[in-house]
Amino acid sequence: MKSTLQTTDPAVFKIIQRETERQEFGLEMIPSENYVSEAVLEANGSVLTNKYAEGLPGKRYYGGCHVVDEIEDLARERCKQLFGCEFVNVQPHSGATANQAAYESVVSFGDTVMGMRLDQGGHLTHGSPVNFSGRNYKIVAYGVRQSDQQVDPDEVRSLALQHRPKLIIVGASAYPRRFDFAMFRKVADEVGAILLADIAHYAGLVAAGAYPSPIQHCDIVTTTTHKTLRGPRSGIIMAREAHAKAINKSVFPGLQGGPHMHTIAAKAVAFGEALRPEFKDYARRIIENAQTLAAELQRLGFTIVSGGTDSHLLLVDLRPADITGKDAEKALDAVGITVNKNTIPFDPQPPTVCSGIRMGTPALTTRGMNQADMKSIASFIREAIDARGQENKLNSVRDKVRSLSSRYPLYRDRLVRE
Numbered sequence: 001m002k003s004t005l006q007t008t009d010p011a012v013f014k015i016i017q018r019e020t021e022r023q024e025f026g027l028e029m030i031p032s033e034n035y036v037s038e039a040v041l042e043a044n045g046s047v048l049t050n051k052y053a054e055g056l057p058g059k060r061y062y063g064g065c066h067v068v069d070e071i072e073d074l075a076r077e078r079c080k081q082l083f084g085c086e087f088v089n090v091q092p093h094s095g096a097t098a099n100q101a102a103y104e105s106v107v108s109f110g111d112t113v114m115g116m117r118l119d120q121g122g123h124l125t126h127g128s129p130v131n132f133s134g135r136n137y138k139i140v141a142y143g144v145r146q147s148d149q150q151v152d153p154d155e156v157r158s159l160a161l162q163h164r165p166k167l168i169i170v171g172a173s174a175y176p177r178r179f180d181f182a183m184f185r186k187v188a189d190e191v192g193a194i195l196l197a198d199i200a201h202y203a204g205l206v207a208a209g210a211y212p213s214p215i216q217h218c219d220i221v222t223t224t225t226h227k228t229l230r231g232p233r234s235g236i237i238m239a240r241e242a243h244a245k246a247i248n249k250s251v252f253p254g255l256q257g258g259p260h261m262h263t264i265a266a267k268a269v270a271f272g273e274a275l276r277p278e279f280k281d282y283a284r285r286i287i288e289n290a291q292t293l294a295a296e297l298q299r300l301g302f303t304i305v306s307g308g309t310d311s312h313l314l315l316v317d318l319r320p321a322d323i324t325g326k327d328a329e330k331a332l333d334a335v336g337i338t339v340n341k342n343t344i345p346f347d348p349q350p351p352t353v354c355s356g357i358r359m360g361t362p363a364l365t366t367r368g369m370n371q372a373d374m375k376s377i378a379s380f381i382r383e384a385i386d387a388r389g390q391e392n393k394l395n396s397v398r399d400k401v402r403s404l405s406s407r408y409p410l411y412r413d414r415l416v417r418e
């Protein structure tokens with residue numbers, strides 16, 4: 001591939017080359033990551049980055065917006081078609097920003113908000129004390145049951161009745177199971193709360209019909225676009241028409257300045273890809289791969305939180321394997337398998353150490369990997385964890401990882417051989 005950077009800025013070029021190589025020859029198993037298409041990369045790297053377009057299509061604060069207006073309209077139309085939502089704002093720069101804007105459109109400083117505990121699967125923006133959400137609102141947190149590590153409807157309902165939150169958030173970053181959005185709707189109605197689903201992790205699966213859709217049950221639905229949805233790093237807010245005005249205002253001028261039109265173009269491309277029939281098959285294979293990986297890891301002696309998965313991700317409880325999440329992350333990194341340490345429900349370890357690792361299959365499935373590959377990967381994971389600290393054995397696992405990933409070319413044309 002022709003590169004300008006290679007001659008104008010070799011320092012940056014070389015770093016990008018090394019990262020391309022890392023992605024090409026490693027096994028990316030962080031469930032929030034994915035590999036976007038060349039088409040998404042092209043739109044994201046386009047001249048649309050040059051354009052200021054504060055405001056909304058047809059109502060901008062800058063001249064010269066008639067062309068970029070079309071890209072934002074296209075992104076909005078495709079998104080509505082994809083998720084079946086009444087309204088969408090495609091301008092949020094990221095998932096966290098989408099959540100902040102969504103909060104600000106419906107609750108005020110000091111209001112009570114209910115969300116899932118961070119250490120049991122929730123996201124920082126669902127009420128963590130180190131985040132704006134925990135600082136600005138009174139947070140009530142629900143978790144999972146000790147018995148099966150799944151959300152307990154009775155706990156959700158009794159906490160809601162006791163604290164009468166103005167906003168209830170359903171969604172997570174490390175919850176492998178299906179959320180019962182209808183149950184959350186019932187509880188929200190009982191206490192007169194607004195219901196927001198944050199489907200950052202599940203969005204691609206939802207779009208493809210492989211995971212339940214919250215759209216008909218929720219007032220507002222936020223998501224990132226770069227996880228299972230396989231678009232550029234960004235966010236969107238979908239909602240019922242009644243919230244449209246407030247959401248538009250809280251995104252701009254409430255929180256952001258000019259929208260990133262190049263990213264919006266890349267979102268339009270990703271939505272277009274997700275509307276194709278192949279994407280349904282992709283989402284189905286993501287889950288099939290995650291379930292095969294979970295079953296195979298169990299067969300090899302690992303404990304899977306909640307006993308399995310209904311989605312793209314799984315959590316391994318490493319306590320029986322006698323290794324911490326931190327050390328397992330390191331051992332796997334050493335062989336080219338990228339995961340992240342994660343707390344498991346009721347984790348005895350602090351979040352800097354963790355008793356678990358979280359892994360997912362969206363990126364591997366994008367490469368075309370299948371159930372047989374998942375079985376191989378489970379065995380690589382077993383071997384790497386058992387061989388931690390033993391350089392020779394780790395080297396041999398690293399070779400196997402590299403040879404598997406080499407069979408599934410990704411961005412091969414972007415690698416320049418010197």
Ligand SMILES: *Cc1c(COP(=O)(O)O)cnc(C)c1O
Pocket residue numbers: 032094095096097099122123125171172173198199200201224234235
């Ligand atoms: C990833 C994630 C976010 C935040 O997205 P960023 O783009 O990293 O800001 C928000 N909510 C949930 C549930 C997530 O998993």
